[in-house]
Amino acid sequence: MRVLYVVEQGAVLRRAGELLLVERDRETLARVPLLRLQLVLLFGNVHVTTPTLATLLERGIELVLLTADGEYRGRLVGPESGSAELRVRQLEAARDEEFALELARRFVRGKLRNQGVLLLRELDEHPDLRSALDALRDALLRASRAGGLGGLLASEGYGSGAYFTALAQLLPASLGFSGRQRRPPPDPVNALLSLGYTLLTQRAVSALRAVGLDPSVGFLHQFRP
Structure with missing residues (x-):
């Protein structure tokens, strides 16, 4: 499973084509291909743009929110997969x-x-x-x-x-x-x-x-x- 962990406080997660960019103060900290990405974990004060949220939902990439100390807050998931x-x-x-x-x-x-x-x-x-x-x-x-x-x-x-x-x-x-x-x-x-x-x-x-x-x-x- 390919997982992205974002721990940089004040960072912004945004989509650029087939990449997820992690940015802070107009500086790009990381470029992560969307291909095969399955899970994104955000720690603390990390922002996500609305178009990026839509992309994650459309592609079935789960977004998990945690506190800066790593305590679980919740998750954002798209439509259920599999059968009833x-x-x-x-x-x-x-x-x-x-x-x-x-x-x-x-x-x-x-x-x-x-x-x-x-x-x-x-x-x-x-x-x-x-x-x-x-x-x-x-x-x-x-x-x-x-x-x-x-x-x-x-x-x-x-x-x-x-x-x-x-x-x-x-x-x-x-x-x-x-x-x-x-x-x-x-x-x-x-x-x-x-x-x-x-x-x-x-x-x-x-x-x-x-x-x-x-x-x-x-x-x-x-x-x-």
């Missing part, structure tokens, strides 16, 4: 408890495996990570045996707790990171993790919309008001 039948089938799949559990299990196991891979790369220099790796293996086993979403979420939480505790061992103590904390993040590492998750979420939402799926219909996290 596809979204109905997605909803039916989410209501199928056995199918939803198996798909959610794959999500959780994939996450836990990837966390383990990162720690394994550091094991030679940090032998004390072995206990966290053992905990992640235990979490993987628990996820495989979970008989419902509650047990699956518990195994994910157990494994992620061990992972973030181990991650703290790999970072300088001066950063003040002791584990994952949010709302608000109390240190630079947690702030960057929150920003990274926000950006990743927006890319995932755009990818789902691009194929006609509803990003609000999930499998691991079920429906709630």
Whole structure:
């Protein structure tokens, strides 16, 4: 997915032929081809001309608005793609408890495996990570045996707790990171993790919309008001 991030405060986004121009004080900061562009993220005080908005809508390029600190505000999207039948089938799949559990299990196991891979790369220099790796293996086993979403979420939480505790061992103590904390993040590492998750979420939402799926219909996290 080709993504444009605009962080320059006071910048203006405008179209010039088949290019998007990022300008500030009559200076062109960037020229980005519209071809294959799928997502534009604007941080803080960034302006977009009306013709540019029309072009983004016509070409199915989503525009996401965030604060200067990276908090999500909203998004501008064109007409829905895909068919209603596809979204109905997605909803039916989410209501199928056995199918939803198996798909959610794959999500959780994939996450836990990837966390383990990162720690394994550091094991030679940090032998004390072995206990966290053992905990992640235990979490993987628990996820495989979970008989419902509650047990699956518990195994994910157990494994992620061990992972973030181990991650703290790999970072300088001066950063003040002791584990994952949010709302608000109390240190630079947690702030960057929150920003990274926000950006990743927006890319995932755009990818789902691009194929006609509803990003609000999930499998691991079920429906709630």
